[in-house]
Amino acid sequence: MAMATTIKLTVNGKPQTLQVDDPSMPLLYALRDELGLHGFHFGCGLAQCGACTVHYYGEALRSCVMPVSAVAGAEIVTLEGLGTPDKPHPLQQAFIDEQAAQCGYCINGMIMQAAAFLRTTKRPTEDQVRQALAGNLCKCGTHVRILRAVMRAAEKMA
């Protein structure tokens, strides 16, 4: 049997040390199964839908395909670390204000992708938001509200 590998990384501001059997294990399983976080979800395992999105130094990263070894030493933020009920991120507040969820399974990806986008693009047009979220899938058809929520947050953050 192979020896476990030690991987250190920072998650939601806290240093973490993981022992993994397989360094090629995607980050998703390390965060969910080792650290017990679950704001992000397994959707496809193919980086096609975005449900698993986390932040890697503030950029959107699909955790379902990224080997945990590739993010050793990195700063990762998950939806749980983006904001809290006491201190919500403007996007989280906007998603509540617009009631922008149906089943809510994809919503992590929508918020995390949009948060990364709004860091670099202030006051986007709706078309820019549509393009920024083009790779995030929702099957409930919540898009109309998600767009409204992102535009609302963008206004707040500008």
Place this chain on the structure above:
Amino acid sequence: MLDTPLARRVLLKAGGALVVTFGFAPRALDAQTARSTDKTLSADEVGGFIAIDGQGQVTLYSGKVELGTGVFTAITQIAAEELSVPLARVRTIQGDTQLTPDQGPTYASLSIQNGGTQIRRAAATAREALLDQAAGRLGVTKAELVARDGSVAVRDGSGSLSYAELVGGRQLTMKMNLAAPLKDPKVYTIVGTAVPRLDIPAKVFGTFNFVHDVKLPGMLHARMVHPGGAKAKLVSFSDAACRKIPGYLRAVRQGDFLAVVATNEWAAIRASGVIVAKWSDWAGLPEQAQLFEYVRNSKVDRSDVFQSSGDSAEALKRAGKTLQATYQLAMNTHGSIGPSCAVADFKKGQLTVWTPSQASHLLRLQLATMLQLKPENVRCIYVEGAGCYGRNGSDDCSSEAALISKAMGKPVRLQWMRQDEHGWDPKGPPVLMDYRAGVDAEGHIAAWESDIFMPERPMRRSGVTLLAAELADLPKFGPPTAPLHNIGLGVPYSLPNNKLTAHWLVDTPLPAAWIRAPGRMQNTFGNESFLDEIAAATGVDPFEIRLRYLKDPRGLELLERLRQFAKWQPRGATPRDGGPVARGRGVSYCKYELVRTYVGVVADVTVERKSSQIKVERVWVVHDCGQIINPDGLRNQIEGNVVQTVSRSLIEELTFSRSAVTSLNWGSYPILTFPNVPEVFIELIDRPAELLWGAGEPTTSVIPSAIANAVFDATGARLRSVPFRPATVLTALAAVPR
């Protein structure tokens, strides 16, 4: 009536189990508690639905569950309103076969309409009993009392008793009183308001517990190794390579059922990737290109006439002008964004399953049959999964988890991978429809006949066969002759000589199940497209022809409001745009199942001639589902219906080889994405004094035909085959007479 002591200890133990499910979790039920708690499950008793504890906290037990549609919040609103307690004082437990009455599966747009109505009656009965009790204790007449804010008060302010004081920790054992007076909607403060959904904050802060997040102590992880062909047999397998993976435990095989089990999730996934399984060659599927010939030639089990007036055959013969058309709709997958997941714990002849099933009570019977257990030894506890839009893979995954847990003697979490969900959820079946109409000398419809060919099995109330029972060849639940759902096929118009015949097919290419608005979406696509064809052929405006044959005042009002809302301009039958990007509008209308929710839509589309790409730009909806419980929740549902069905109309199509499904992920089964999502404008017609009807599906029904009619308006091309992908559009454009 309020005198049976509430077995609070048992109840709290059982109820408490639900809230500590995550992270630690309950032990599986022991033999004693699995048989029963003291809480009744009867839907005929108030206590089946409602308990009020010593602090006045209300617990609502709902058999209908939250599938992402807002039902959880809406049903809580209904109960709080009718009981006259603040919303925050109601805690709702849903879909637990040991705690919640069987209110039927959460489908068919019946959760508010039937489930909500039942709960409203339970709450009204409870409130009346509390008033009676208070009248006795306060020595006043009932007429002098009012229920408000969790108390019964004398109107003159001379006294009051809280519900906690009145119930005093006793069960509400009174029978449901169907004659109990209901609150006057004029005094509603909770129903009819846009209460924010109770589940959304946890979903945006990442603290919500989906079924994927359920953990039990000592829980193992499994992955399925589904067959290489839809009905292929497992010849042999070798898990030699799996044994090199740390954490791998073993394979579980039973017949054609093959799963791998490990102590951790990633090890199970790796094992499922390296196990070598040899499957028999099986190639029993039709050629995809000949799917509708296959449907046309399928054995018809039985034909039912659903709608009939006059003598359509004779009228067709006499008609001066006849039209005919065939419409077809491809197979769909449910396409849940999160694949199915379940946690099963089989111990000492008792099975507990945490499941995202729409139908925990039905699943319980199916699992009991499959594993030859008494139903009372099976408990299904609903935990939300990703949106399912019908009978997706959830129940199958639950059945597989149960079988693996039984084999391992340990709790097992099984999550499907993407290819399992796309490949093995039961499919929305292909549907074929033939239409014929006769038009008289004045251009009026003199005859209308339609024949719809669709599979019967998923329309039966015994549900869809569990995949584990299929693969492992275990006993299957449900008589094949269980009653059919009445899905109200037919046209919502008064036509003189009209007949709809449904031909129930024995076979489907792949196992079939319901997907949002099953049968109704297909039937409405045919109805509203064909009516549009007649309008064009007779030179009548599409709105006018609908108004001409509609005799229902609510329907007429709705269409009139839609005409104004969408600023519809009358037009003739000629296409109005010959440029590179053609623009058009289409209208569609239905009265769901001919007996409930009214909905009409106008769709604005563009068709890029060069690429044969359709874009739905805007959709205008007017919707009347009677009494509205939560107007924002309703809008959310309508928007979802529109966007999801634009996706089904334009893009979604299952692909398959002769052996198996080949559209196994979002690359091969694409769905609508943000750049192509239409703007949606909604006008709600609220009728607080009317019955409350469903909204989960009706808008879905009208979308494909509204788009097809708009494309005809734009280009003169008639789309009769869903989805309207570029090759279909190109073919239709090429057929337009120049």
